[in-house]
Amino acid sequence: MCGGGRFFVEPMGTQVELRQWFERVVRNNYRLLYSVAFPIVRQPAACEDAVQEGCLRAYRNLGKLDDPAAVVSWLVRIVRNVALDEARRRKIATAELVDSPMEPVDRTAVGPESDMRQLLMDEIATLSDGLAEVIVLRFFEGLEIEQIGKRLGLTSNAVRVRLHRGLEHLRRLPRIANLSEVSES
Amino acid sequence: MIGWEDILNEFLEGGLVRADAEALRWKIQLPTEARAAMDRDLQLVDDLGAMGGVMNPSAATAGAAIGRIFDVLARESAIEAPAHWRWEAGVPTAGRMDDVVAKEDAELAGQLADIGKSMPIAAGALDRLVQRIRDIELSGELDPGQEDCDAMRIFPAGQELKFDALAASKDVLPPQTPPAGEEPRKP
Numbered sequence: 001m002c003g004g005g006r007f008f009v010e011p012m013g014t015q016v017e018l019r020q021w022f023e024r025v026v027r028n029n030y031r032l033l034y035s036v037a038f039p040i041v042r043q044p045a046a047c048e049d050a051v052q053e054g055c056l057r058a059y060r061n062l063g064k065l066d067d068p069a070a071v072v073s074w075l076v077r078i079v080r081n082v083a084l085d086e087a088r089r090r091k092i093a094t095a096e097l098v099d100s101p102m103e104p105v106d107r108t109a110v111g112p113e114s115d116m117r118q119l120l121m122d123e124i125a126t127l128s129d130g131l132a133e134v135i136v137l138r139f140f141e142g143l144e145i146e147q148i149g150k151r152l153g154l155t156s157n158a159v160r161v162r163l164h165r166g167l168e169h170l171r172r173l174p175r176i177a178n179l180s181e182v183s184e185s
Numbered sequence: 186m187i188g189w190e191d192i193l194n195e196f197l198e199g200g201l202v203r204a205d206a207e208a209l210r211w212k213i214q215l216p217t218e219a220r221a222a223m224d225r226d227l228q229l230v231d232d233l234g235a236m237g238g239v240m241n242p243s244a245a246t247a248g249a250a251i252g253r254i255f256d257v258l259a260r261e262s263a264i265e266a267p268a269h270w271r272w273e274a275g276v277p278t279a280g281r282m283d284d285v286v287a288k289e290d291a292e293l294a295g296q297l298a299d300i301g302k303s304m305p306i307a308a309g310a311l312d313r314l315v316q317r318i319r320d321i322e323l324s325g326e327l328d329p330g331q332e333d334c335d336a337m338r339i340f341p342a343g344q345e346l347k348f349d350a351l352a353a354s355k356d357v358l359p360p361q362t363p364p365a366g367e368e369p370r371k372p
Contacts, residue, residue, distance in 0.1 A: 015263040017275050023255055030247050038240040048242075048250045055254050062264050068277040120236055139230060140237030144199035160198060167197060170229055 018062065022071075026055050029072050029151075035136040036076050037083040039121035041090075050086050054079030069153035076133045123170050131166035134159055189219050193226060203227070 026033075030051065037050040058071075058078045065074055124132055137148045149159045189209060196206040210223050242250065270277040 014266050014270075014272055017272055018264055018266045018277075019258060021275055021277060023258065026254055027251055030251050031241050034242050034247070034250075035237070035240045044242065044246070048246075048253075051250065052254050052257060056257055056261070059258055059261060059264060063267055065267065067279040068270060069279065116232060117236060117239060120232055121240075124236075135233065136237075136240075138197075138199060139233035140241065142199070163198065164194075167226070167229065170233075171225060 019059075021068075022059055022062065025071055025075065029075065031141065032072070032133060032136055033076060033079045035140050036080050036132050039125040039132075040080065040083040040087050042121070046086060046090070047083070050083040051079055054082040057082065067153065071153070073130065073133065073152045073154070077129055080129070080132065120170070123172070127166055127169055131162050131169065134162040135166040135170070138163055189213060189215055189223065193223055197226060197230070203230070 033051045033054065034047055037047045037054070038044075041047050041050055054075065058075045061078075065071060124135065127135065133152060134148055137143045137151060138145075143151065145156050145159050145163070148154070148163075149156045152159070154162075192201065192209045193206060195201045196203065206223065206227060210220065210227075215223070266272075266277060269280045271280045
């Protein structure tokens, strides 16, 4: 029971269940959490740190979560906030972060594919709460409305509304706007 | 009647594959504005799909990162789940407050039932005590001064006799006088 002079007190009952359940949630949604944090922090290492810190904060505050069916949405929100804090902190700490999502984007200069990606990331990063995860699950993971609803603990109608709001936001991108102008001409 | 927007929305929501939307674009004579809107959304979906590859970690990276998260969680102190959660096969669901109240009522009812079960034991003990007193009375074990077993008396009769004898004796302590300069304590 005691090894190396250290005692480990293993939590009992629902405490064990709680941790195991939360670990499953993290494992099943890691890609989603990463995809939500990445457009904000832009660096893989910083993204991993943000997801880890977000998961830890969420775990510590599980007692405040009212509905366990909403855990994924809740976790995404926490990770997103951690990523935003990290982006702000880096922006303050170093003046090098010129492509921060907090910065206004120059929408007139759109060139190569990578620039388009940057703009798209900017737009995803600035999506309001609840929209980014729907966009990520729909277009990055290829889930359908019902599957997204089940994953996020939302009704199908709520998912539809968020999806179309998110798309409306993303349609403001210049290249896409230009494309429609080209088509019209 | 289903319009082109319905088809496009169905595609955006995942109900149709891209080929269906493309077919619609080519088969149906669409106004320029509608065609532009379709092109815009198809392009947006393409761009988002391409982004997915960039913004997703590799399986190995994700696996290592998840492992680190689990290590951190394992070092955390135990967390209590909210009281209204219900666990079934390791998955929690939110119980309603009514359920919480009902559970507390059931627990209280269980406690009352336990008390009810213990009452006959107490009653049995009391019966045994009464029987013992009767046995003592019948056997004449009581002292002459203790024959009076009136429950309303403050002291047993024998004890009162002892008090009387003590009061009459001269060994009773004299009343205590307070030290000089101090008021006597009022009863």
